[in-house]
Amino acid sequence: MSRATTTTTVRRIVFEAVHKGLGYGVLALGAITILTGMWQANGPIWMCVVVLGWWALLLLIAWFLQRLGLAMDSYRAIWGPCAPRPRRIDEGHSPGE
Numbered sequence: 001m002s003r004a005t006t007t008t009t010v011r012r013i014v015f016e017a018v019h020k021g022l023g024y025g026v027l028a029l030g031a032i033t034i035l036t037g038m039w040q041a042n043g044p045i046w047m048c049v050v051v052l053g054w055w056a057l058l059l060l061i062a063w064f065l066q067r068l069g070l071a072m073d074s075y076r077a078i079w080g081p082c083a084p085r086p087r088r089i090d091e092g093h094s095p096g097e
Contacts, residue, residue: 031055034051035048038051
């Protein structure tokens with residue numbers, strides 16, 4: 001089966017959803033850990049404000065680059081911009097096509 005005709009299976013879709021969800025959850029837990037650690041160490045309030053501002057700036061830059069089409073997903077990074085992407089089952093294509 002060539003990459004041009006591969007179809008994303010339900011198992012792969014579930015894996016990607018769970019993987020992305022757990023990844024965002026770990027990021028959130030990491031942020032909470034950093035902030036509670038700063039609180040327990042009696043870090044100054046300005047330090048928390050700067051850290052939150054930095055994270056907000058990073059999210060804003062990521063959103064802006066995504067809007068401009070300059071963000072690169074992992075599939076494109078691995079296979080290049082001209083590689084055919086696997087089709088999803090929900091795009092109306094049968095797995096046998």
